[in-house]
Amino acid sequence: MVKLVLLHKADSIYEDEPDVVYDFPRSYLKAVEQAVDDWIVYYEPVKAGPRGYFAVAKISRVIPKPCAEGRFLAMIEPGSFLPFDREVPRLLDGRPLEAALTEPDGTPKKGGAVQLAVRRLPEADFARIVNFGLPQDLERIEATRYDQPPAELAEGAELFERPVLERLIRRPYRDVVFRRKVRAAYGYRCAMSGLMLRNGGGRPEVQAAHIRPVESQGNDTVRNGLALSGTLHWMFDRGLISVAEDCETILVSHNKVPGDVVGRLLAPDGKLVRPEDARDAPHPENLRWHRENVFGRSLPEGPAPSLPA
Known part of the structure; x- marks a missing residue:
């Protein structure tokens, strides 16, 4: 090799x-x-x-x-x-x-x-x-990006150096890379609501959602990701919402999602916000997989997050 x-x-x-x-x-x-x-x-x-x-x-x-x-x-x-x-x-x-x-x-x-x-x-x-x-300490960089580092880190705790190949396959490390790249690609704005919210410390209140999950042979490219608010991430993962074949129209499972919820959560034009670089746009095949395998399926067990007022 x-x-x-x-x-x-x-x-x-x-x-x-x-x-x-x-x-x-x-x-x-x-x-x-x-x-x-x-x-x-x-x-x-x-x-x-x-x-x-x-x-x-x-x-x-x-x-x-x-x-x-x-x-x-x-x-x-x-x-x-x-x-x-x-x-x-x-x-x-x-x-x-x-x-x-x-x-x-x-x-x-x-x-x-x-x-x-x-x-x-x-x-x-x-x-x-x-x-x-892919810096060795990327997980620590992300964990302390918006908050003061814990005392043990501030005192100069030694970084545990993982071999390069171990880092490339380690799921927690890959998740950090994926989250940072996807959120940045969308300017820290939710791709379905269009909102860019930050908490008091400046932390963006947007998550990185895999369109095709890793366990279903999805990958960690930005083209397999959407920046979504917590509630919309939950709905997307459970098939209540998806994206149409035109790669921009937001689909809603109307028999499961009340109309007033749609009006409160989604962008008025019902279109997906595009990433800043066109090369980062969701891949049509990933969106197709989500429509065919996740959208409209029966809801699994588990509480829904509270909706914004």
């Missing part, structure tokens, strides 16, 4: 969906096959945008692309994709983060490996990039 850097451009001629599949030509087949069951880092080249290194994922298998001679698909392991909490720049203090792109004097190389869409990535370079994009 080997780790890789995979170049991704949103307007590429290749049909990539970073959290689902990576489309590539035969010239990279051997390298990608060697990376099956291992991790890759996604990279946005200079001409495509400013992001640099922006996510990690794991390749589960490689298959020929149907009806496309000489093209192949690297299938991403469901649930493995994780966006970086902070995008990692191409250069740090003027030096590349990849050894293969660095001249002996530390300056960036030109041409050659720099232009490859698939690059082998040594373990040390992989760990370095991930540690920049």
